[in-house]
Amino acid sequence: MRAAFPDFRLGNVLATSFTGTLSERHGDAVERIPVPHRLVDWLAVNGLAVDSCTAAQLDRARELREAIHAAATAAATQDALPVSAVQVINDCSAQGRAAAILTPDGERRWRLGSASCVEDALGVIAADAISIIAGERDGKLALCASPTCRAAFFDTSQSRTRKWCDMNTCGNRQKKARFNANQRKKPGSVE
Numbered sequence: 130m131r132a133a134f135p136d137f138r139l140g141n142v143l144a145t146s147f148t149g150t151l152s153e154r155h156g157d158a159v160e161r162i163p164v165p166h167r168l169v170d171w172l173a174v175n176g177l178a179v180d181s182c183t184a185a186q187l188d189r190a191r192e193l194r195e196a197i198h199a200a201a202t203a204a205a206t207q208d209a210l211p212v213s214a215v216q217v218i219n220d221c222s223a224q225g226r227a228a229a230i231l232t233p234d235g236e237r238r239w240r241l242g243s244a245s246c247v248e249d250a251l252g253v254i255a256a257d258a259i260s261i262i263a264g265e266r267d268g269k270l271a272l273c274a275s276p277t278c279r280a281a282f283f284d285t286s287q288s289r290t291r292k293w294c295d296m297n298t299c300g301n302r303q304k305k306a307r308f309n310a311n312q313r314k315k316p317g318s319v320e
């Protein structure tokens with residue numbers, strides 16, 4: 130029987146989708162890449178297919194993930210970037226040997242140095258994090274308004290007023306809580 134693992138939350142920004150593999154950091158944290166093969170699955174879904182992943186590579190991936198989370202959180206709150214996090218991101222970026230490839234259909238694909246090279250995939254994720262933290266892309270880093278989440282996300286909405294890392298999870302939960310509170314407040318309500 131196959132063990133069930135938590136689903137992935139998919140966003141359209143690679144670096145913050147990756148930090149989203151650990152969610153509810155300030156509540157009951159959910160680890161969405163608990164074993165090496167779930168990292169392999171996540172990378173495949175995100176266009177960075179690798180053949181295999183070792184326990185050490187998973188550790189390195191999680192180290193990069195937490196470094197991106199720390200640096201993106203600091204950037205969102207306009208604090209100084211943590212030196213150790215910057216170091217991890219830069220090391221991962223420098224170690225990657227992925228190449229951007231233009232397909233005949235005009236799409237970008239990543240070609241990794243070798244099929245088992247998780248490091249190459251991490252290099253792509255680190256470079257993506259650098260581009261958003263450095264403010265090179267159209268959008269703004271912000272923190273999710275949910276107190277149990279506080280995930281850093283990249284707001285590309287026109288007004289830059291997005292409050293939730295994910296409308297389907299944190300946003301929805303908040304909407305439901307507000308709805309229930311309003312129901313309770315209604316005069317004459319028996320409940």
Ligand SMILES: [Zn+2]
Nearest residue numbers: 273278294299
């Ligand atoms: Zn959230």
